[in-house]
Amino acid sequence: MAEAPAKIETQRITLTVNGQEHAEEVEPRMLLVHFLRDQLGLTGTHVGCDTSQCGACVVDVNGKTTKSCTMFAVQADGAEITTIEGLASEGAYHPVQEGFWEMHGLQCGYCTPGMIMSSVALLKRNPHPSEQEIRHELEGNICRCTGYQNIVRAVQYAADKMGESGAASAD
Amino acid sequence: MTTTSELPETAPETRYIGKPIKRREDPRLMTGQGSFLDDIRLPGMSYAEVVRSPYAHANIKMIDTGAAKSMPGVLGVFTGDDFMDINPLPCAWQAGKVTNNVNTPRVLAVDKVCQVGDPVAVVVAETPYQARDAAAAVDVDYEELPAVTDAKATTADGAPQLHENAPNNIVLTWECGTDADSVDAALKAADVHVTEEIRNQRLIPTAIETRGSIGRYDPGTDEYTLWETSQCPHVHRLLLAAFVMNIPEHKLRVIAPDIGGGFGQKIFLYWDMPLVLALAKKVGRPVKYVEDRSSNYLTATHGRDHVTDVEIGATNDGHITALKVKTWANLGAYLSTIAPGIPTTLYGRMVAGCYKIPNIHVDVVATYSNTAMVDAYRGAGRPEAAYLVERVCDLVAHATGVDPAEVRRRNFIQPEDFPYDTGVGMLPYDSGNYEQAFDRALEQVGYKELRAEQQRRRRNSDPKLLGIGLSSYVEVCGVAPSKWIGLPGEGWGAGLWESANVRVHLTGKIVATTGSLPHGQGHETSFSQLVAEELGVPIEDVEIQHGDTAGTPFGFGTYGSRSLAVGGIAMYKSLQKVKEKARRIAAHMLEASPEDIVWENGKAHVKGSPEQAKTLGEIALQASVAYDLPDGMEPYLDETTYYDPPNCTFPFGTHVCVVEIDRETGEIALRRYVAVDDVGNVVNPLIVDGQLHGGIAQGLSQALYEGAVYAENGELLTGTMNDYAMPRASMVPTYELDRTVTPSPTNPMGVKGAGEAGTIAATPAVANAVLDALRPFGIENLDMPLTPPKVWAAMHHAAGAAQAAD
Numbered sequence: 022m023a024e025a026p027a028k029i030e031t032q033r034i035t036l037t038v039n040g041q042e043h044a045e046e047v048e049p050r051m052l053l054v055h056f057l058r059d060q061l062g063l064t065g066t067h068v069g070c071d072t073s074q075c076g077a078c079v080v081d082v083n084g085k086t087t088k089s090c091t092m093f094a095v096q097a098d099g100a101e102i103t104t105i106e107g108l109a110s111e112g113a114y115h116p117v118q119e120g121f122w123e124m125h126g127l128q129c130g131y132c133t134p135g136m137i138m139s140s141v142a143l144l145k146r147n148p149h150p151s152e153q154e155i156r157h158e159l160e161g162n163i164c165r166c167t168g169y170q171n172i173v174r175a176v177q178y179a180a181d182k183m184g185e186s187g188a189a190s191a192d
Numbered sequence: 193m194t195t196t197s198e199l200p201e202t203a204p205e206t207r208y209i210g211k212p213i214k215r216r217e218d219p220r221l222m223t224g225q226g227s228f229l230d231d232i233r234l235p236g237m238s239y240a241e242v243v244r245s246p247y248a249h250a251n252i253k254m255i256d257t258g259a260a261k262s263m264p265g266v267l268g269v270f271t272g273d274d275f276m277d278i279n280p281l282p283c284a285w286q287a288g289k290v291t292n293n294v295n296t297p298r299v300l301a302v303d304k305v306c307q308v309g310d311p312v313a314v315v316v317a318e319t320p321y322q323a324r325d326a327a328a329a330v331d332v333d334y335e336e337l338p339a340v341t342d343a344k345a346t347t348a349d350g351a352p353q354l355h356e357n358a359p360n361n362i363v364l365t366w367e368c369g370t371d372a373d374s375v376d377a378a379l380k381a382a383d384v385h386v387t388e389e390i391r392n393q394r395l396i397p398t399a400i401e402t403r404g405s406i407g408r409y410d411p412g413t414d415e416y417t418l419w420e421t422s423q424c425p426h427v428h429r430l431l432l433a434a435f436v437m438n439i440p441e442h443k444l445r446v447i448a449p450d451i452g453g454g455f456g457q458k459i460f461l462y463w464d465m466p467l468v469l470a471l472a473k474k475v476g477r478p479v480k481y482v483e484d485r486s487s488n489y490l491t492a493t494h495g496r497d498h499v500t501d502v503e504i505g506a507t508n509d510g511h512i513t514a515l516k517v518k519t520w521a522n523l524g525a526y527l528s529t530i531a532p533g534i535p536t537t538l539y540g541r542m543v544a545g546c547y548k549i550p551n552i553h554v555d556v557v558a559t560y561s562n563t564a565m566v567d568a569y570r571g572a573g574r575p576e577a578a579y580l581v582e583r584v585c586d587l588v589a590h591a592t593g594v595d596p597a598e599v600r601r602r603n604f605i606q607p608e609d610f611p612y613d614t615g616v617g618m619l620p621y622d623s624g625n626y627e628q629a630f631d632r633a634l635e636q637v638g639y640k641e642l643r644a645e646q647q648r649r650r651r652n653s654d655p656k657l658l659g660i661g662l663s664s665y666v667e668v669c670g671v672a673p674s675k676w677i678g679l680p681g682e683g684w685g686a687g688l689w690e691s692a693n694v695r696v697h698l699t700g701k702i703v704a705t706t707g708s709l710p711h712g713q714g715h716e717t718s719f720s721q722l723v724a725e726e727l728g729v730p731i732e733d734v735e736i737q738h739g740d741t742a743g744t745p746f747g748f749g750t751y752g753s754r755s756l757a758v759g760g761i762a763m764y765k766s767l768q769k770v771k772e773k774a775r776r777i778a779a780h781m782l783e784a785s786p787e788d789i790v791w792e793n794g795k796a797h798v799k800g801s802p803e804q805a806k807t808l809g810e811i812a813l814q815a816s817v818a819y820d821l822p823d824g825m826e827p828y829l830d831e832t833t834y835y836d837p838p839n840c841t842f843p844f845g846t847h848v849c850v851v852e853i854d855r856e857t858g859e860i861a862l863r864r865y866v867a868v869d870d871v872g873n874v875v876n877p878l879i880v881d882g883q884l885h886g887g888i889a890q891g892l893s894q895a896l897y898e899g900a901v902y903a904e905n906g907e908l909l910t911g912t913m914n915d916y917a918m919p920r921a922s923m924v925p926t927y928e929l930d931r932t933v934t935p936s937p938t939n940p941m942g943v944k945g946a947g948e949a950g951t952i953a954a955t956p957a958v959a960n961a962v963l964d965a966l967r968p969f970g971i972e973n974l975d976m977p978l979t980p981p982k983v984w985a986a987m988h989h990a991a992g993a994a995q996a997a998d
């Protein structure tokens with residue numbers, strides 16, 4: 022049986038989340054998703070599995086799409102993180118959020134934050150994806166409710182919208 | 193979209209009903225502002241973690257909690273012995289009129305475990321991590337016993353026995369339909385006689401949010417509060433208070449926050465619900481328990497798991513004359529809340545499907561085994577029935593040489609036959625035009641051309657095998673009339689009505705409550721549409737409340753596609769009552785008689801003088817300030833309805849799936865998926881289509897990908913999302929949807945229900961398509977999931993056998 026440590030060892034990290042700087046003490050074993058949810062109160066990032074499969078926990082870490090259940094908070098020391106809470110700016114929804122609303126891309130909404138974060142990243146990599154590319158690139162995100170068709174449409178809607186406004190290239 | 197003749201030529205113009213209104217719940221959910229169970233943080237919150245059995249069947253010899261108790265942050269460690277004052281969970285739906293050998297879970301197992309994952313001890317600590325550490329330090333000594341997992345094997349002599357009161361692990365035996373002897377005679381007399389074993393494999397529902405609960409106890413008021421991932425908080429409050437914990441019902445409040453999908457799994461009462469309440473009292477702090485995915489897969493309910501021996505009699509021209517069904521239904525280690533009702537009422541009584549079959553006999557044996565409990569999973573009994581009868585149609589087609597489409601057409605119940613009694617004890621089907629939806633689906637997919645292409649490819653030994661799968665289904669929704677489903681009938685220990693309260697506040701804003709409980713279905717939108725339409729107000733003025741037992745009328749919750757067809761009608765009726773009272777107030781204000789008042793564009797006016805109209809807001813103000821009301825009238829516009837439906841509703845439709853199978857690899861490509869559904873009148877087509885999409889994905893995934901697999905020793909081999917094949921975006925096709933509209937005569941809105949249709953229809957459509965492609969190999973049947981290795985092996989086995997016979 023493992024001996025429990027007498028007192029919890031913590032480590033200090035500083036990082037920027039949704040534009041706001043935080044300096045926090047964390048246990049070295051704390052997962053990033055738990056740090057975001059429990060320590061910073063950003064509960065929009067969800068947990069849906071324990072094997073890095075579902076993608077409910079996806080956030081952006083230094084520009085990289087990241088499953089926050091698969092990273093320790095201490096590994097994010099110095100990082101810039103965007104979560105679903107930081108996506109809409111000045112009251113305006115991100116085109117991907119708009120697409121999910123317009124196209125009924127969510128039902129229970131539990132997979133939605135991760136799905137939206139992954140979709141935003143996919144459009145950054147590929148502003149004009151084909152349907153097949155969208156389906157392929159969203160393989161890391163599981164949705165049980167929608168059957169995916171309206172999620173594909175939501176991403177297409179956002180691609181069109183961002184294409185029109187030139188936002189995709191400006192990003 | 194086609195409309196049957198019962199509908200008026202021109203439907204009255206609506207502002208909200210029938211419109212694809214964007215969902216009102218979306219803004220919070222798409223910005224991370226939803227409030228799911230695990231998002232809730234109460235002051236002083238503590239965290240529970242359970243210790244689970246690694247064995248499927250074992251005696252508990254000893255539990256040592258000493259080391260765990262001294263771990264950092266630990267507030268308490270408890271075992272089953274600490275909760276002997278809490279009753280085992282109730283089984284609220286037992287099969288009607290037969291003996292049910294009932295065994296249900298306790299909060300923590302005592303003396304014995306019957307499945308891997310059975311909770312045996314619980315730790316409460318300051319943080320979730322500390323709770324996990326301490327749980328790992330609990331020492332349990334087991335004596336392992338032999339296990340059994342298969343539905344048929346579990347009833348065999350000499351099989352390991354789970355519960356003393358259930359000899360041969362039998363929960364119940366039940367039958368319905370014509371007597372067995374007459375069906376045997378009809379089978380004997382038939383031109384064609386086919387037998388088959390059909391398996392409907394076990395599935396894990398897998399809502400992306402797992403289950404969880406938070407308990408709080410207030411010693412000052414002696415009140416408990418439970419937050420839980422639930423599809424029916426009122427029912428849980430009743431069961432917990434009256435049957436499990438023996439606390440007064442009014443001292444327990446139950447709240448279901450945003451729910452991340454349910455699919456049936458969140459209907460049921462689970463051990464953690466009373467546990468967190470009891471723990472909260474013991475440790476004097478709120479206690480949260482959230483299961484991780486692996487725990488969810490181990491001990492939250494699963495679905496399906498039937499093995500069926502079917503005997504079919506038919507004429508040479510494809511008329512089905514007799515059906516004899518014997519089904520073993522695996523209900524798992526214990527009985528979940530409504531488990532016995534699923535393979536009996538919701539399966540056995542639906543095996544006729546959309547067909548006139550004169551002789552049907554169904555035997556059901558429900559069994560225990562060392563596996564997770566099985567209960568309602570999206571469709572619940574009806575997918576198993578639809579799969580069976582749709583496979584039967586194709587087996588008859590195969591045996592007689594009649595085209596599968598023609599077999600269905602020849603056996604369909606016809607529009608003039610409604611209300612139709614299938615002879616297996618189901619309520620009469622309310623309305624339908626099965627052939628119309630069927631023709632439409634065939635036309636849309638281009639059935640004739642596809643059959644021609646198939647012939648061509650078969651002649652040319654094309655490397656891709658084309659398969660066309662048909663599935664015509666009917667389901668029972670809008671459950672249910674209390675008189676039929678209740679204790680003296682189908683054995684459900686309660687009524688199954690629904691409530692709605694509508695209040696028009698002084699400022700004209702409307703708050704409406706429903707006893708149904710959305711967990712992805714968008715009630716806040718569709719119910720608002722209904723309120724706004726009926727009262728003629730902007731949708732922004734309407735708020736729909738649900739999910740909190742405090743201050744709302746009792747309701748039975750959401751399952752069985754009942755929200756609109758039962759809960760929606762309760763709302764509709766309350767709205768009519770509000771309108772009626774408002775009419776009388778308007779008459780008083782306009783100095784007219786109530787009969788002369790008409791509602792138009794959300795205003796009440798005297799017939800012929802629309803210029804002098806009163807808005808609902810003005811009337812609500814009058815009703816509220818109350819100093820000038822008709823004599824004897826009570827103030828306020830506030831009306832409640834408890835609606836008990838006179839019948840269930842029976843949506844139907846036809847789905848067609850087209851697949852291509854690679855002869856070399858067995859790989860299956862989904863080429864087309866066409867669905868024509870008839871769910872009666874539609875309130876929000878966006879939401880209905882979304883329900884169908886999701887349902888189809890789940891149904892087709894059963895046919896091709898999913899299946900829970902146990903090792904012989906009872907270990908769940910598909911215990912994580914790495915092993916259990918959830919469908920991803922690249923694994924499903926584009927769904928081509930269309931509708932016919934045959935309103936239900938059962939209710940004033942003509943609605944039927946849409947939540948489960950896709951799941952019910954899709955599994956047989958896809959399985960039939962794959963087996964249709966394999967027809968040249970003489971393959972009659974394969975067990976789902978139809979994975980490429982299975983298909984490849986079947987083709988090669990068949991080819992080898994053919995060669996050997998040459």
Ligand code: FES
Pocket residue numbers: 067068069070071072073074075076077078079088089090091
């Ligand atoms: S929680 Fe499932 S991938 Fe992170």
Ligand code: FES
Pocket residue numbers: 126127128129130131132133163164165166167400452453712
């Ligand atoms: S919307 Fe429910 S899991 Fe995707």
